[in-house]
Amino acid sequence: MxxxxxxxxxxxxFSFENCKRNALLEADINKLGFSSPAARKTGTTICGVxxxxxxxxxxxxxxxxxxxxxxxxxxxxxxxxxNIYCCGAGTAADTEMTxxxxxxxxxxxxxSTGRLPRVTTAxxxxxxxxxxxxxxxxxxxxxxGVDCNGPHLYSIxxxxxxxxxxxxxxxxxxxxxxAVFEDRYRxxxxxxxxxxxxxxxxxxxxxxxLGSGSNIDLCVIxxxxxxxxxPHDMANKxxxxxxxxxxxxxxxxxxxxxxxxxxxxxxxxxxxxMDTS
Amino acid sequence: xxxxxxxxxxWLSEEVKTGTTIIAVxxxGGVVLGSDSRVSAGESVVNRVMNKLSPLHDKIxxxxxxxxxxxxxxxxxxxxxxxxxxxxxxxxxxPLVCSAAxxxxxxxxxxxxxxSAHLIVAGWDRKKGGQVxxxxxxxLSRQPFAIGGSGSFYINGFVDAEYRKNMTxxxxxxxxxxxxxxAMGRDGSSGGVAYVVTIDKDGAEEKxxxxxxxxxxxxx
Numbered sequence: 082m083x084x085x086x087x088x089x090x091x092x093x094x095f096s097f098e099n100c101k102r103n104a105l106l107e108a109d110i111n112k113l114g115f116s117s118p119a120a121r122k123t124g125t126t127i128c129g130v131x132x133x134x135x136x137x138x139x140x141x142x143x144x145x146x147x148x149x150x151x152x153x154x155x156x157x158x159x160x161x162x163x164n165i166y167c168c169g170a171g172t173a174a175d176t177e178m179t180x181x182x183x184x185x186x187x188x189x190x191x192x193s194t195g196r197l198p199r200v201t202t203a204x205x206x207x208x209x210x211x212x213x214x215x216x217x218x219x220x221x222x223x224x225x226g227v228d229c230n231g232p233h234l235y236s237i238x239x240x241x242x243x244x245x246x247x248x249x250x251x252x253x254x255x256x257x258x259x260a261v262f263e264d265r266y267r268x269x270x271x272x273x274x275x276x277x278x279x280x281x282x283x284x285x286x287x288x289x290x291l292g293s294g295s296n297i298d299l300c301v302i303x304x305x306x307x308x309x310x311x312p313h314d315m316a317n318k319x320x321x322x323x324x325x326x327x328x329x330x331x332x333x334x335x336x337x338x339x340x341x342x343x344x345x346x347x348x349x350x351x352x353x354x355m356d357t358s
Numbered sequence: 359x360x361x362x363x364x365x366x367x368x369w370l371s372e373e374v375k376t377g378t379t380i381i382a383v384x385x386x387g388g389v390v391l392g393s394d395s396r397v398s399a400g401e402s403v404v405n406r407v408m409n410k411l412s413p414l415h416d417k418i419x420x421x422x423x424x425x426x427x428x429x430x431x432x433x434x435x436x437x438x439x440x441x442x443x444x445x446x447x448x449x450x451x452x453p454l455v456c457s458a459a460x461x462x463x464x465x466x467x468x469x470x471x472x473x474s475a476h477l478i479v480a481g482w483d484r485k486k487g488g489q490v491x492x493x494x495x496x497x498l499s500r501q502p503f504a505i506g507g508s509g510s511f512y513i514n515g516f517v518d519a520e521y522r523k524n525m526t527x528x529x530x531x532x533x534x535x536x537x538x539x540x541a542m543g544r545d546g547s548s549g550g551v552a553y554v555v556t557i558d559k560d561g562a563e564e565k566x567x568x569x570x571x572x573x574x575x576x577x578x
Contacts (some may be wrong), residue, residue, distance in 0.1 A: 212431050238374045242426035244405045256402065
């Protein structure tokens with residue numbers, strides 16, 4: 082039952098095939114008075130960094146449905162436990178439900194042990210669940226938190242492999258964000274520097290990747306405290322209209338006015354009481 | 359049609375693989391394991407400092423290659439099984455390397471069709487000293503040395519020519535580092551730093567050789 086398929090080799094770098102056609106189209110469209118369509122964005126940028134006192138997680142806020150933005154301000158940083166938060170990239174439903182299931186299991190586990198849950202426990206639970214579903218749950222996660230052993234940061238892939246690193250990025254904008262991290266990351270940064278670094282990394286993903294958009298959310302987790310900054314930076318504010326289309330009173334001159342009253346008779350009247358108890 | 363306008367980068371949905379070079383060598387009195395540190399998803403490197411030498415017990419390590427999720431999961435399961443094995447049957451000595459390798463082989467064989475990971479198990483026990491076991495595809499084969507991963511194809515000739523029986527610990531470590539350097543130099547999916555673990559009767563010693571400390575070969 083072999084199927085014949087032609088594999089097209091896709092060369093790397095830019096493809097300039099459509100440039101001529103686009104130039105012709107743009108000229109035609111401009112002649113008619115319209116403007117050419119703007120590029121649309123899809124995807125996600127999430128990242129995390131370990132600094133001196135804890136962990137900073139960052140995410141953009143755009144959710145897309147194919148070619149349309151479904152939510153301009155969705156929350157991608159999910160609660161797992163009071164000291165652990167998780168950013169999710171990939172299928173939105175999968176990340177949402179996976180983090181909720183593990184959050185629930187972790188709370189039961191924490192009640193059973195009587196201790197604050199550890200980040201490595203959450204990591205184990207997530208990776209075992211994702212491995213069980215062999216990659217069909219499309220959830221790529223950045224898990225971060227502070228527990229009794231200090232700050233920890235994990236990246237978890239849909240097939241169930243995990244990496245424990247000082248800085249991680251995920252999503253379609255991850256390469257842009259990683260470029261910023263690789264340039265400016267230092268061990269044991271101060272909180273303001275770490276927040277600035279994460280903010281810049283997410284901004285790199287938003288502006289350089291046909292991937293992410295809207296605002297930047299941050300979550301700063303330290304021992305005993307969580308700062309959920311939503312939004313931390315409104316990188317893409319909706320512009321203010323410079324003019325109004327409403328016309329002033331008196332713009333159109335009135336030539337004649339004719340008033341015709343309509344004589345209406347009451348034919349029938351019925352009252353129906355409503356039960357509002 | 360809309361998918362072709364903005365094609366999703368392939369590495370987003372690619373499985374994460376440890377396209378790798380791993381090697382384990384016995385010497386007189388123990389074993390030396392070595393690995394590179396690159397983890398790739400498609401054409402993108404997702405982790406450039408991953409330690410692929412995973413401890414199964416105090417003096418038994420395994421080297422991971424193939425699919426990252428499968429290899430990590432097998433190593434964690436066998437780690438757990440060996441812990442249970444040590445508690446349930448209290449022995450005065452540590453578990454045998456052969457037991458660890460058999461546990462790995464059992465999983466690799468039973469789930470042969472579903473898994474795509476190759477683990478090399480190596481360690482020291484007091485019965486047979488330093489041992490190296492290859493568990494590719496569910497076979498269990500004790501060998502004086504074993505190589506694995508995508509980078510191993512480039513160094514088959516080198517290890518066959520350069521390996522000698524009864525090398526000293528020093529010589530084995532150099533042999534491992536040289537082999538890793540040569541493979542990383544030719545294989546696109548191997549790179550980063552070299553992790554080396556030496557196991558003998560006194561325990562396991564982990565070392566990381568950074569990129570600029572690796573030996574230089576003919577490079578023009």
